[in-house]
Amino acid sequence: MQEDTNFFTANYDSIIDKINAIHPEKYSKTRNFLNGEVTYLSPYISRGVLSTKQVMEMVLNNGFTFFQSEKLIQELAWREYYQRVWQFKKEQIWDDLKQVQPAVDHYEMLASLLNCTTGIKVIDEHIQRLYQTGYIHNHIRMYLASITCNIGKAHWKIPAKWMYYHLLDGDIASNNCSWQWVGGSFSSKKYYCNQDNINKYTHSHQTGTFLDASYEQITALKVPDTLSVSTSLKLHTILPDTKLPILDLSKPTLLYNSYNLDPNWRAKENVNKVLILEPSHFNENPVSEKVLYFILELSKNIPGIQVFVGEIAAIVKLYNENHIETTEVIISKEHPAFEYYPGIKDQRDWLFPSVSGYHSSFFNFWKKCVQSIQ
Numbered sequence: 001m002q003e004d005t006n007f008f009t010a011n012y013d014s015i016i017d018k019i020n021a022i023h024p025e026k027y028s029k030t031r032n033f034l035n036g037e038v039t040y041l042s043p044y045i046s047r048g049v050l051s052t053k054q055v056m057e058m059v060l061n062n063g064f065t066f067f068q069s070e071k072l073i074q075e076l077a078w079r080e081y082y083q084r085v086w087q088f089k090k091e092q093i094w095d096d097l098k099q100v101q102p103a104v105d106h107y108e109m110l111a112s113l114l115n116c117t118t119g120i121k122v123i124d125e126h127i128q129r130l131y132q133t134g135y136i137h138n139h140i141r142m143y144l145a146s147i148t149c150n151i152g153k154a155h156w157k158i159p160a161k162w163m164y165y166h167l168l169d170g171d172i173a174s175n176n177c178s179w180q181w182v183g184g185s186f187s188s189k190k191y192y193c194n195q196d197n198i199n200k201y202t203h204s205h206q207t208g209t210f211l212d213a214s215y216e217q218i219t220a221l222k223v224p225d226t227l228s229v230s231t232s233l234k235l236h237t238i239l240p241d242t243k244l245p246i247l248d249l250s251k252p253t254l255l256y257n258s259y260n261l262d263p264n265w266r267a268k269e270n271v272n273k274v275l276i277l278e279p280s281h282f283n284e285n286p287v288s289e290k291v292l293y294f295i296l297e298l299s300k301n302i303p304g305i306q307v308f309v310g311e312i313a314a315i316v317k318l319y320n321e322n323h324i325e326t327t328e329v330i331i332s333k334e335h336p337a338f339e340y341y342p343g344i345k346d347q348r349d350w351l352f353p354s355v356s357g358y359h360s361s362f363f364n365f366w367k368k369c370v371q372s373i374q
């Protein structure tokens, strides 16, 4: 295992080194294994430090062909797919998207997940690691969501909030849609795993667990004792105290936030730069102290940025008190979480800018992505 508590550097040059280290063919062959060559880029893509387009272009510029890189590009496209779903569905991203999640017993969190006591060793170890590092491998996320929703029969929403709270790469679209994909409310059937599958991809050898059974037996399993206790969840973000930013009101203000920390965005312009952390956003979507620290560290790649904890209305007021309309002077990047910002919204750097709107399945979306580049 590569990632330790300091693995996710916030230094921009070191982040770029991570892209240069990608070998897309090795990635494609090994990504499903716990020790596979995954990129660990999601915390930077989610937080808007890197764009999916930038990653693809750098990999291709490093001499790999589209064909060699196709699996990686397809994974990057999953992120865009979910972002497009969010753009279209807006607040409904919090509802069961295609159908009601089948076989739900409750809307709480499983105590054994919170406490790393499911009895599936590798899962318990990796929840512990999630708490320590803010990262968890995709396959373990799938196992964990399947154990929660399909064996433990919890509705996806509260466990998804728990995971989002701890993830450095927390992305409401990827998170909610992936939980729903596993739980069967954004897919045609639930995703199940058994102990054999877990052992194969994690190189472990555990036997005798509630998952040590055939798929046929597992789909018919009653909730095991270890998953039978559920609990409510209280999550909140402790934001720092800051003053109002000091703005030169003769200049526009670039707004950065927890999903836009791009140091190259309008980098040469003579502007104010504010990282705005709105209490209203974090009350709805709490993140851990570790995640907040990561966001603040990433913002240090942006010269001259001021951190402001407060609502957007306070920035608007600063301009309005000086009789300046905000339509031209407040500039942000388009993002479904912050549609309410006033002013100019720059487009994000999409991999497939012409493939927008809602697609009912990733593979319909991907087909159009491939057509768009042919």
Ligand SMILES: Cc1cc2nc3c(=O)[nH]c(=O)nc-3n(C[C@H](O)[C@H](O)[C@H](O)COP(=O)(O)OP(=O)(O)OC[C@H]3O[C@@H](n4cnc5c(N)ncnc54)[C@H](O)[C@@H]3O)c2cc1C
Pocket (backbone or CB within 6 Å): 031, 037, 038, 039, 040, 041, 042, 043, 045, 046, 075, 076, 077, 078, 079, 082, 136, 137, 138, 139, 141, 142, 145, 164, 167, 169, 170, 171, 172, 174, 175, 176, 178, 179, 182
């Ligand atoms: C239950 C569950 C919850 C998830 N929650 C999140 C989340 O909050 N934030 C998040 O970024 N990802 C989420 N994912 C998707 C995926 O697990 C992570 O993006 C991936 O593990 C990140 O590690 P990596 O950068 O090493 O991935 P790599 O395998 O190296 O992939 C390269 C890039 O492709 C994108 N990507 C890969 N797989 C997916 C995927 N399944 N969906 C969307 N994008 C993908 C990411 O941008 C990633 O950085 C979730 C998956 C599941 C099953």
